[in-house]
Amino acid sequence: MIEQLQAIVGAANVLTGADRARWAKEWTGYFPSDPIAVVRPGSIAEVAAIVLLANDTGTPVVPVSGNTGLAGGAQANGAIALSLDRMNRIRDVRADARIAIVEAGVVLSDLHKAVEDRGLIFPLTFGARGSAMIGGVLSTNAGGSNVLRYGNTRDLVLGVEAVLPNGEVANLMSELHKDNSGYNLKHLLIGAEGTLGIITGAVLKLMPKPRAYATAMVAVPGLDQALELLNRLQEATGGAVEAFEYMPRNYVEAHLRLSPDNRPPFDAMHDINIMVEVGATAPRDSEPGPDGRVPVVAHLEQTLADMFEKGLLLDAVVAQNEAQRQAMWQRREAAAEIVLGAGRPVSNNDIAVPLDKVAEFLDRMGTRLAALDPGAEPILVAHLGDGNVHYAVWLSREDAPLKDAVTEAVEDEVLRLGGSFSAEHGIGQWKLSSMARRKDKVALAAMRAIKRALDPNGIMNPGKVLPPAN
C-alpha cells in the first residue's frame, strides 16, 4: 500500500511514523489521529488515483485540510489521511465577475488577503481562519460571525469539483448564479464532511468590501433589548448588520483571565454584552460628511443614544479606530481558547433556536443544569443574530454519562423550541449519537441510501456523520 501510494505522489509526500505528527494531534485533543500514512497529493489526478487505489483495496480514506474541526470529522485511525495542504493555489480572482477559483488547500485567511486589495471580501470568517482550509470549510458548511448578512458557506459557493468514492472526478465548477441542470450535487457534497467524496476545488462568490464599519460593544439589561437593538439597526440600514454576538459576563471575565493585558469592554462589568458591527457599502453611508463624521458610525451612535435615553441600554462603546475594532473582535474570537483552554471538563453544544427563543432556552437550561450537576457553569457565546448558541458547560467533573445527560437535556430543550441540535460545527463523530436519537428517521434512512449508492465499499471517511444502522 505504502509503495503504491509513493508511486502516485512520490515518496516525499507519503508520511509515516513520526513524520505524521503534524496531522496526529488536533487541537481539541479529543480526536488524535493515527493514520496508516499521511498522503499529500499535488493535483486532482493524484487525489483521484489515491481514491481509486483505496476503493480497489477497501482502504478507508479521510480527507484532511486545516484540521481545525471541532467534531472529529478528520480523525483517520487506520485510514489513509489524504491531506490537501499542497493543493493551495488560488487559481483565479475575477474581480468583475466577483468570483475566486481556488483549490481545497487554500487557507481561509490567505483567500481573505488575496481579494482584499481588489476591494472585495470572501465574507465567511471565524476564529480558526488562519489554519482552516477551503476544503474543510466547504465540507463542514462552516458558519461563523457574518452568516447573519452573507449566509453560510453553501450560500457562497457557485461551483465545486470533487473526487467521488469511485475515483472519478465530478466537474461542477459553474461560475453562474443560475444553473438548473439536474440534481444539485454541489449542495450534497457541501456539508457531507468528506463522506461522499473529496472536494478538491471551488468557485466562490466574492462581495464588495464594506467601505466603512461601525462596531460597538453594548451592554443591555436583557436579551429582549438586544433583539430590539438588532431589529432597529436592520430596519434603519436595510439589513446591513454584519455581526451580532452575545458574550455573558463570565465569558468576558474568562477572557480577561486568559490575557490579562486586555481591557474590559466597559468601566463596570455587565451580564449581557453584545458586539455589533454594521457594514456600509454605499458611498452615502460610508463617506465622511461635511462634519467629518462617517454616516454609518454616526447612525449607530444615534441609535444607541436613543435607546440609552429610553433605558433600553446600560452602556455602549463605539470603536473609534481599527485597533479598537480589532480588540472587540479578538475578544469574540478567543471563544475556543476560553472554553477549552481553562482545563476544566467541558460539555460542548453547538445548537440553534429561533432567535426570539434564546432567552427561554438559557433559562430552562439553567434549571436543568442545576439538577444534573450543581457545580456546572455554562460558558457560552452566541451568534445571537442567527439564534446560534455555542452552549458550552464547564462541568464539576470529567464524567461521560454526565456529559451525555447534559447533551440530552440541551437537545430536549432545543427541539422543544423548534431548534437544531447541530448548527454550524457539524456532526463528525462528536454528534453521532445525537443524529441517531434526534434526526428525522426517514431523512436518516435516505442519507444512508445515498451513502451506499455513491460509496458502496464504504471507504470515504467511514464512521462519520451517519450513525451505524441498528
Next chain:
Amino acid sequence: MIEQLQAIVGAANVLTGADRARWAKEWTGYFPSDPIAVVRPGSIAEVAAIVLLANDTGTPVVPVSGNTGLAGGAQANGAIALSLDRMNRIRDVRADARIAIVEAGVVLSDLHKAVEDRGLIFPLTFGARGSAMIGGVLSTNAGGSNVLRYGNTRDLVLGVEAVLPNGEVANLMSELHKDNSGYNLKHLLIGAEGTLGIITGAVLKLMPKPRAYATAMVAVPGLDQALELLNRLQEATGGAVEAFEYMPRNYVEAHLRLSPDNRPPFDAMHDINIMVEVGATAPRDSEPGPDGRVPVVAHLEQTLADMFEKGLLLDAVVAQNEAQRQAMWQRREAAAEIVLGAGRPVSNNDIAVPLDKVAEFLDRMGTRLAALDPGAEPILVAHLGDGNVHYAVWLSREDAPLKDAVTEAVEDEVLRLGGSFSAEHGIGQWKLSSMARRKDKVALAAMRAIKRALDPNGIMNPGKVLPPAN
C-alpha cells in the same frame, strides 16, 4: 387502482375521462397530459398513501401543481397525476421571524398577497405567478426577475417536507438559518422536478418589502453601456438593484402587436431596451426629502442624467407612479405570450453565460443562425443582471432536425463561454438530450445512482430530468 385511489382521497377527488381536462392541456401545447387519473389529495397522509400504493404496484406518479412549467416536467401519460392544488393552506406567517409556512398547493401570487400587508415580501416573482404553485416553484428551483437581488428559489427556502418514493414522509421543516445535521436533502429535493419525491410543504424566507422603488426604461447604444449602468447602480446603492432586464427592439415591437393599446417605451424605437428597478428599504433612501423627492428615485434619475451627458445612454424614462411602473413590468412579463403566441415555429433556449459574455454570445449566435436558417429571427428577452438569456428563435419552418441543430449551436456557444445549457426553466423532458450530451458524465452517473437508491422501482416522475443510460 381507481377504486384504491378513491378509498384514499374519496371518489370526488379521483378524476378520470373528461374530468381530467383541466390538467390535460398545458399551455405550451408541447406536452399534453393523458394520466390514468388525476388524484387530488387533501393532506400529507393522503399523498403518502397514494405514493405507497403506486410503489407497491409499480405505477408511475407525476406530481402536478400549477402546471405552468415550460419543460414538460408535469406530463403524466399513463401515470397517476397527483395534483397538489387542494393542499393550498398558508399554515403560518410569522412576521417577526420573517418566515411563511406553506403547503405545496399555495399559488405564488396568493403568498405574495398574504404577506404584503405585513410589510414583507416573498421576493420570487415571474410572469406565471398567478397560477404557479409553491410545489412546482421549489421542484424546478424557479428563478425569475428578482434573482439578481434575492437569489433563486433554493436561496429562499429554510425547510421542506416531502413524501419520498417509498411513501414515507421526510420532515425537514427547519425554521433556522444554521442547521448542519447530515446531508442536505432539502437542496437535493429542490430542483429535482419531483423525481426524488413529492414536496408537500415548505418553510420560506420572507424579506422586508422595499419602502420605495425606482423603475426605469433605458435605451443604450450597446450591452457594454448597459453593464456600466448596472455596475454604477449596484455600487451606489450597495447592491439594491432588484431587476435588470434586456428587451431588444423586435421584442418591444412584438409586444405592441400583441396588445396595441400599450404605449411604446420611448418616442423613438431603440435596439437595446433595459428595464431597471432599484428597491429601497432604509428610510434614508425611501422617505421623501425636504424637496418632496424620494431619494432612491432622485438617485436613479441623477445616474441616468450623468450617463446621458456622457453619451452612454440614448434615452430614459423613469416611472412617475405605480401605474407607469406596472406598465413596464407588464411588457417584460408578456414574454411567454410574445414568444409562443405568435404562432410561429419556435426554438426555445433558456441559458446563462457570465454576464460580460452576453454580447459575444448573441453575436456568435447571429452568425450561426444565419447559416442554419436564413429566415430565422431571434426573439429573446434576458435577465441581463444574471447573464440569463431566454434565447428563443422564430424559425422559418417547423422542422425537428433544424430545432435540434439550433439547440446544439446554442449549447456549443454557451459552453464555450463558460455558461450553462439550463438556467432556470429546468430539464423536464425538453432538455433530456442536452443533459445526455452536455452534462458532466461523472455527475450524471452520480445522479442516476441517487435516483436508483431513493426510487428503486422508478415510480417518481419517470422519464424526466435524467436521460436514459445507454
